[in-house]
Amino acid sequence: MAEYFPEVQSIQYEGPQSKNALAFKHYNPDEVIEGQTMRDLLRFSVCYWHTFRGTGVDPFGAGTLVRPWDDGSNSVENALKRVDVAFEFMSKLGAPFYCWHDRDVAPEGATLRESHANFDTIAAKLKEKQGETGIKLLWGTANLFSHPRFMHGAATSCNADVFAYAAAQVKKAIEVTYELGGENYVFWGGREGYHNLYNTDMQRELDHLARFMHLAHDHAKSIGFTGQFLFEPKPKEPTKHQYDFDAATCLNFIGRNGLDGIVKLNIETNHATLAGHTMMHELEIARIHNALGSIDANTGDLLLGWDTDQFPTDIYLATQIMLVLLKQGGLGSGGTNFDAKVRRESFDPVDLFHAHIGGMDCFARGAKIAAAIRADGVLDDFVKNRYRSYDSGIGAKIEDGTASFADLEAYMLEKGEISPNESGRQEWVENLINQYL
Ligand code: XLS
Ligand code: NI
Numbered sequence: 059m060a061e062y063f064p065e066v067q068s069i070q071y072e073g074p075q076s077k078n079a080l081a082f083k084h085y086n087p088d089e090v091i092e093g094q095t096m097r098d099l100l101r102f103s104v105c106y107w108h109t110f111r112g113t114g115v116d117p118f119g120a121g122t123l124v125r126p127w128d129d130g131s132n133s134v135e136n137a138l139k140r141v142d143v144a145f146e147f148m149s150k151l152g153a154p155f156y157c158w159h160d161r162d163v164a165p166e167g168a169t170l171r172e173s174h175a176n177f178d179t180i181a182a183k184l185k186e187k188q189g190e191t192g193i194k195l196l197w198g199t200a201n202l203f204s205h206p207r208f209m210h211g212a213a214t215s216c217n218a219d220v221f222a223y224a225a226a227q228v229k230k231a232i233e234v235t236y237e238l239g240g241e242n243y244v245f246w247g248g249r250e251g252y253h254n255l256y257n258t259d260m261q262r263e264l265d266h267l268a269r270f271m272h273l274a275h276d277h278a279k280s281i282g283f284t285g286q287f288l289f290e291p292k293p294k295e296p297t298k299h300q301y302d303f304d305a306a307t308c309l310n311f312i313g314r315n316g317l318d319g320i321v322k323l324n325i326e327t328n329h330a331t332l333a334g335h336t337m338m339h340e341l342e343i344a345r346i347h348n349a350l351g352s353i354d355a356n357t358g359d360l361l362l363g364w365d366t367d368q369f370p371t372d373i374y375l376a377t378q379i380m381l382v383l384l385k386q387g388g389l390g391s392g393g394t395n396f397d398a399k400v401r402r403e404s405f406d407p408v409d410l411f412h413a414h415i416g417g418m419d420c421f422a423r424g425a426k427i428a429a430a431i432r433a434d435g436v437l438d439d440f441v442k443n444r445y446r447s448y449d450s451g452i453g454a455k456i457e458d459g460t461a462s463f464a465d466l467e468a469y470m471l472e473k474g475e476i477s478p479n480e481s482g483r484q485e486w487v488e489n490l491i492n493q494y495l
């Protein structure tokens with residue numbers, strides 16, 4: 059069988075001293091962190107769209123990425139060959155999972171019927187390769203934004219036929235996800251949003267989006283698919299106002315529409331920063347609502363205001379992410395999906411390895427650092443101590459709901475003035491984190 063990355067052998071863990079660029083320095087799949095192997099804790103996933111369909115095109119110029127195996131066509135034959143490329147890459151990398159949109163893996167046909175058939179053809183090969191390699195599907199999703207028919211959105215389009223088309227596509231994508239043993243199914247907003255309220259009935263659009271998710275869930279149930287549904291927040295791009303703005307907005311949508319317990323969140327770093335939040339903030343919001351399902355691991359560029367989807371290399375960022383993930387004991391059926399692309403100057407196939415190795419090492423390092431911080435307990439103790447006034451006395455009554463406003467007034471009239479405030483030690487906590495890096 060043809061080999062597409064002949065210059066790369068399977069990537070091994072060689073430890074922090076290694077000078078080998080094609081080796082892991084920190085990601086050691088069998089190493090145990092807080093009772094889980096790194097493999098199980100991090101559940102790394104390669105995304106099909108950026109890694110195997112990215113061309114390096116940008117608004118100012120054509121694609122740059124050299125992919126000798128790709129004939130540039132959208133034929134089924136080319137798509138079949140790409141499956142071999144993908145599984146060779148993922149096997150050599152040692153990634154346990156991958157993700158796709160329907161149209162990444164299989165070409166859109168001239169009709170919906172033909173698109174379904176193409177998808178079935180490719181899915182059969184994906185299944186065979188999954189069986190051969192043991193690589194699993196983390197999640198599937200449907201591309202409801204590239205084709206011109208989705209110009210006004212999909213589930214939130216003003217055109218009911220578009221809603222129906224999107225439903226047909228998602229129905230099929232859920233079925234294929236199920237067939238391939240996928241552990242989750244993702245809804246990212248795509249064009250679900252608007253540019254201008256003068257021509258938009260927001261109420262109807264939001265109701266339609268909720269209806270769509272319920273229909274998707276009903277169908278999943280009817281075929282026995284029990285994977286987790288995930289909603290992926292993003293504040294803008296492609297529309298000015300996305301209905302899935304950030305974690306809090308998505309949670310409000312979920313709660314308001316009876317989707318609690320049905321839909322969790324897939325949190326992406328670059329989307330968090332576009333929303334004016336940190337990734338840690340978004341993760342913590344999701345976690346405290348019991349809705350932190352999975353993450354799209356990438357990073358933006360602080361000097362660029364769009365979704366650059368770069369590979370994560372920032373160890374502070376990874377540490378913050380892992381502090382939250384370890385707090386909830388990992389990601390459950392979710393994973394760490396590299397929704398990230400090599401930049402157009404990095405055009406060699408081997409750059410795909412450098413990018414993923416760097417991202418995996420970055421997260422492994424973040425996990426080790428976060429675990430060390432947690433093991434020492436200094437940070438946790440500080441936080442716990444900061445709120446100790448709620449552990450007994452009047453604070454405990456506030457928390458257990460036995461103190462009324464009248465009780466609190468009586469308490470304060472009697473006491474006269476508050477117990478003195480204490481320093482928040484902002485600089486000290488920041489210095490403390492630095493000690494572990
Ligand atoms: C785009 C999104 C997309 C989703 C899957 O910005 O991140 O790639 O992850 O539809
Ligand atoms: Ni994403």
Ligand code: NI
Nearest residue numbers: 326328365367
């Ligand atoms: Ni993105």
